[in-house]
Structure formats: structure tokens, C-alpha cells
Amino acid sequence: MERSSPFRLRVSGANACFTRPEMKVERVSYDVITPSAARGILEAILWKPAIAWKILQVDVLKPVRWESVRRNEVGAVIPARNVTAAMTQGRGQLGMYVEKERQQRASLFLREVDYVIHALFELTDKAGPEDNVTKFEQMFIRRASNGQCFHRPYFGCREFPVDFEFLPRDAKPPEPIAESRDLGWMLYDLDFFGKEPMPQFFHARMENGCIDLRNVEVRS
Template identity: 35%
Template sequence: MDNRRQVVVDVWGKIAMFTPPESKIERVSYCVPTPSACRGVLCSIYLKPIEFYYEIKKIEVMKPIKMIEIKTNESKTKIELKEPHPIYLTMGKMKDPIGMGIRTGQGTQRGNVYLKDVYYRITADIVKRTDAPDRIDIDHLYQQFDKRIKKGKCFRQPFLGTHECMAFFKMPDPYVTPIKESRDFGYMLYDVFDITRNEKLDTSENGNVDKIVSPSFYHAVMRDGTIHVPGWESSDIRRLI
């Protein structure tokens, strides 16, 4: 019995930031999405962690690659509240006139290089987990994903790499085709998790940070706007373990 079905979705946005793991202070995006970012978009649309996971198979670039530099003011600390209050009442307040709370520490300005005006087509497999309940049917999972795409439903707003890069999605547009450009991007990030486990990152004191696997990488080559992504079990995936 086949345990996977292929899905395709178009995603686009005004800006995108696919941060390389070596970026620390000032971030410069990869030129194309990482499989990890694409998986995040699909998980925002439809996800049943105990039933299936996504394996990215192909990434198509539908618009020319353009960069834009944006400076951001980032706070080093969180706003501390003495008692519960709407956060918008404390934003930007350096003093504490009514005893609500103050912003501690100082901010810092960073220059980041984003991708501008992006449009991608993501092809992935919905893969039924080996330990999924017997009642789970792969065709039903595919139908649910297809229905959500057509109706524009999502569990949370998808984003392209970072939360400020809002993404929109729809069924594949037959009139939009990949760009006619080929380029070797070298080794790029594949993922920082075991994609078959579908566990959320929890950085709290009793979180699951120890369950993160070492980053994995793959050789990304774009031919006529299309990047073919090797499977998770492929020997073409380089793992730092």
C-alpha cells in the first residue's frame, strides 16, 4: 500500500528571509528557499503530527531573484509588566508614569538583506508515518490538504523564513512558469530537525532543545528555475553527525 501522495502549492510574498545558519547579527538571505522553510509553509496550512509529515521534492522559482536591504531596530530585552495590561499600551514607553511596566535595556539597529517580490511553487510528498494509527488513509490526508488550499484555510499565517515575511498561497497557477535561469548555489541548509518526528521546538527550561539533530545540508542546483530536492534518506544529504 502506498504511504505517500504528492501535493503542489504556489506561495508568494513581498519579502522573504531564508537565513543561513552561519548568519548571526546581520542576516543575508539565501537566494532561494530552503526545504526547511518550505516545510514550514506547508505545516502552517495543514498538519497532523501523529499522522504524517512533509518531504519537499521540488522548489520552483517563478519570479527573478531580487534583493533588498532593510534596516531593523531590534530590542535586546522583553517588556516587563508589573501586572497584566494590553501590550500596545506599553510599546515605546521608556518611562513608567502609571506603574504598568518599562522597557529595559537598549535596542540595536541591524542591516538585513531580504529577497524582494518572491513567488515559488512547492512540490512535496505527504508521507504517512510508520507508527500512524491504522485508520489513517493517505488519500484522505491528500483530500484534506487539497480542500484547505482551495478554500485558503491555514492553522496560522504562513511566512517565508521569518515571521515578518508574510506568505500567501493558492492552487498552482498554470499560466505562471519558472524563470529561465540556471545557477549552482552550492551547499544549502536542508533542515535542522528530523523531519519524520514533527516535534515543535520548545526552548523553555524543560523544553526539547536536546532533540534537535545537527543541521543537514544538500547541494542546491537550479536548472531553468527548478531545484530538485533529494529525499530525507538520500545519501546526497550531508549531516553534521
């Protein structure tokens, strides 16, 4: 399988929330960015059916800091059957009154986050004869260097936008924090090969500010 050379992308923001799925109601973030969230940032800059991003490593550049807030959220969604009825019959109840469905919930976010994402992409079976690694490498470097993206990447929630900076291969990498900790079980990504997307987890550990994802063993 053809793959690109590794890239480095520095990402930072005022807040982040990489929600733990075991927290049913309240939003509580993981200690650091998840691989799936890192992949989402790269796909916001460059996504094509012909390539698939693979996260190699995450460097944590700032200490893990928390912020607790209470937010108003909508506690309901429009039922899928209402949407289906509107599509098939041309009418249906698609309105929702936010004032009636508003709920106040506590949330535990990260603040002042800063990471370096190490990643590469592989060509998929959807790559055509005109697709090649060099083409997409140059495309990603150009877009990331110019701040271009298909949509603004975010840290877990859309209200937490990401500022990103492409790091050339000859640039000196920023120093990660001098901290090691066991991060426990963390969401790795979703497996889309079955009938329903299935979450995959891995045992994450940070060594001197670096989380190595090259040889991850995942469990569903």
C-alpha cells in the same frame, strides 16, 4: 511506507528572509527558499502527527532580487532559568525592557518572491488505524483550496506573510525563470533524532529555475 500523490502549491510574497546560519548577527537571506521553510508553509496549512511532508522540487518563478534595510531588534531574551524559577516557585523576573535591549541591525532580504512547491507526505509510525492517505489528501486539498491554515505561513520571518494558491493536477504549471546557478551549500532541514536538533546541509543547484530535491545528499 504509504505516501500521497504529489501536490503543487504556489506561494508568493513581498519579502522573504531565509537566514543563513553562518551570519551570526546580521540577517542575510539565502538566494531562494530553503526546503525547511517550504515544509513549514505546508505544515501551517496541514499538520498532523500521522504525516510527514517531503519537498520534491521548488520552481522559482521570479528573478532573485534583493532589498537592504536596517531594523530595530531586541538583542536579548529572557533567561530560561528565570522561567523555570517562575514555574517552580511561583515568582521570578520575567520582564524585559525593550528600550534597553534595542539594537539596530542591517538585513539583506529577498523581495517580490514567487515559487511553486512540489511536495508529498508520508504516513508516520504515529498513524492510527483510522488514518489513511486518501483522508489526508482530501483534507489538504480542501484546506489549501479554501485558503485555510492553522497559522499564517511566512517566508522565514513572521513579518513576511505568505499568499498561497493550490494548483490542481490538471492545471498548467507556471513557467519558472530561465536561469541556472550554483546556490552553494544550503540548509536542508533539522535532524531531531538526537539529543539536540542538528542542522543538515546540501549542495543546491538551480537548473532553468528548478531546484530538484528528490535525491538530496545531506551533511550535518
